[in-house]
Amino acid sequence: MEYKQLSATKFLTILAAVVLVYYYRENGEDDPARSVLTGLLRAEKRLPTKDSVQKKVAIGFGSCMDIFTRAMPFVDEMGINPPETPLHHDVLDSNKGLAEILAYFFEYGAAAERYVSDRDLFNSWTDAAKQMDISRFLLGGNAPAMANRFAIEGCSVLLGSKMSTEAAKHLHTSIKLASNATSDQVDDIHLIFEYDKGEKWGKYESPRGNRLIVHSDYSNLMMESLSDFIAEVVTFKPNLVVVSGLQMMDNFPFDQNIRSNKINEIKNLLISLPKSTLIHFEMASIVEEKFLKEIVNELLPNVDSVGMNEQELANLVGLVTGKSVTHVANANPRVATALDDMRQLLSSLLELQNGSRQLSRLHVHTLAYQAIMTQENSRWKYSEMAAAKAALTANRYVCGSVEIDPNKMRLVLDQSFSVSLATGSERIAVNQKDPVSCWNEKDYNLCVAPNLVCTHILQTGGAGDNISAAGIASQL
Template sequence: MEGGGSVSWIKYGPVVSLVVVLLALWFRPPQHAVLDDRLDTVLSSLLRAEQKVGVNNVARPRVAVGFGGCVDLLVDGVSLLNKIGLPPTDQPLHHNYIENAEQLAQSFAYFFAPGAAAERFVLNETLFSELVEASRDLPGNRWSVGGNAPVMAGRMATEGCDVLLGGSFSPDFTDVLSQHITVAGNAVEEPDIHLILEYPSGARWGPFTSRRANRYIVHSDDHNPYLASMEEFAGKLQGFNPDLLVVGGLQMMDNFPFQTGERDALLSRLAELLSASSPRLGVHFEMASFVEESIMQDLLHYIIPRSDSLGMNEQELPNLLSLLKGSNITVLSDPNPRVATVLDQMREVYRILNQRHRDSREETNSSEGKPLTRLHVHTLAFQAMIVTHGSQWKNTMSATAKASLTANRHVCGSNDIDPSKARLIMDDSFSVSRQEGSQRIPLQESRPVSCWDEEDYEICVAPVLVCTEVFQTAGGGDNISAAGLVLQI
């Protein structure tokens, strides 16, 4: 009997499976079919927009990216805290840096509940070592190449660029880099480790539930804060003849215990490097999680005035704007802002920085510094870009689409986007500003990237097909920014 049953199933199994699928489709609620069709249309339209522009594989774009790098150890954040016996705090608090386990619990809870990305320096080396050791045998942990510069370099190499990467890495680290990446920097025996505490949407830790998937990063770097590769990078830069220079990883300096004047000297040297580059060379600065006000002021003095492109997320944008307007740093902002809110903040940053540039040139009668001609903000729900008319940055619509698609590809861990593992959380229409009477733009599935002109710039906004089966959030911003830049060089 058992044998006969098995033969019958083998014989008729495919027919039964087909019937099951057809019945599932037949009884699928109509609204699900509409949503599926909508996602399919948005995806195919974004892919068409991305493919309108290709990268020249014969004369590959050349990009120089600095600085630093690390090995990322990715773990489930809640599992790690449970493993080390750290109980949930009843007092979520912001800390500029972490000195003990209690502060770690308070800081993690502060960002975990709203689902906001954060990165903190651990001053207590013993605590950091204990966290790393506990993570090494945690089920599901993963090691990967980390750091803003290597991640952006990796994405750009994947997308068709040749890259000069400034960083001090171990031989094992450089062995796994793309053949299209050339490293400028001294070799080190032990790379810095960054511990990535990932968590999905709806994760629970004691009384706290995360509103969205994100990560909390801790590090205790020895090499990265000193920009140890900068001199060798500078020496190879001219011979490399890049089409674009990208600066990132400077958040490793945030709250690091430098000697007096040490950080200022490093940033001053970096400013000299940027100023010495060709005026025609685009310079992109990738923002990150900064909480120390003094380093933000240093960036506004040394780095941002010498950059004509900026990239940042929904936390970093209001942080920068607050400082530009003379207020304090904003540690935590809305992790799911409306389009109109972000666009208004982008306009203000664009206006203030360019006014500062004009004022500086008039006061000093100098041509040093650059106007801001490109601003890219990446959020969970959408991508937004401002690009100055007549600037060197091209293909803004396609670049915005590519950034949107890269968000899904990276977070889902697959180059092939599966609409069944995605959802749209951007509104069906959005206001272009919070000002009363502002135009509303509907999301058109067949043309999902909305672009329009204002003053001396173009704005483009694209929805993100938000990944619902998260593989990794860490490195998302770096991948997204890098992918968007590739089509605009």
């Protein structure tokens, strides 16, 4: 009798434990990532329904066809061995240079984009990549990637790109080209070497998934679509103008006056726009200090918003504070570091503005989180929901699926973060059920949303463009 009573007690104890485990699992409380996913989806759904009149977005410049391939199989196929010493290059002109710069960024897991001066060499790389079964071909370029995302989010889009009729087939049907697509247009090609977290190459191991992009552009380099775009913007009357893709002119191989004239044309366009038209500048990988200074001094004083990743943020802050441009930054900076850099960048850029525009929005996207800073009472609304939308877009794009699979994601952001590196700064705990943290500082609102990092990567090239466009579209 005593034995049966003991068994019944144990049975009831085990049954209670099973019920509790099931309850917590169903409610996501045993998995922080699932709770964060539920919270982000809930925040995304709070975005208001779009007006019956579509928002108009004009975006330039350039386009290309992307060849996505895997970095390690490619170098194996080409017989390119890991170098003894990683080395940075502004411009590539040999297999040795490719090996050195790939190792340089690979061991940091940092994104980069570089120009190949030897066109024949570049063609040999693209020919090899085309023969690999693992390679994929997509429409590329910052402007087309952002344009497609704006269209997906319900905007009417004018795109400043010259492209072939074949490439134009990859555009959303609501996108209008400023320059008509033609069958004889030769599309520039970008070769994207992707790798995952933990991949090894000789003695090197990547701390995170990322990509190295190489190109040997001409059309994008010369900004051939610029004049047509300027002419079309006048009649299109956009709510938002986006400037992107200028990194193609980094380490410009031709007469520097050509590049300066192009920058001046863009500047004059921005100055000519009515104040009712918002202007966003999307940063990219630029390492030539002279060119970066030109962008900061000539273009950024005339914009309302700037978007960037952690590398680009570090470059801009280094420049405006009188330090050197950083070839590679911390691939996963602390929230406090990024927020301090954003405050510094905002302060420095506001000093450069002459009153015609006032910078009122910064968006920084990193592997672990989204950070959006907007001026109080500005036209940028719904920052909390926009941060959630950007975080969800990061997973959806990289994983290649609209539906987010809880089994293919992980949290990188800690359970709490400091709002600044300054002594005594407030520390904010991440609420898993309501994961976007927002607060006010002086005249600005800040929001930080954790990312659900994709663990089964389909693509990383173009992720930043999609993330940034999704975020800003939510705030129009």
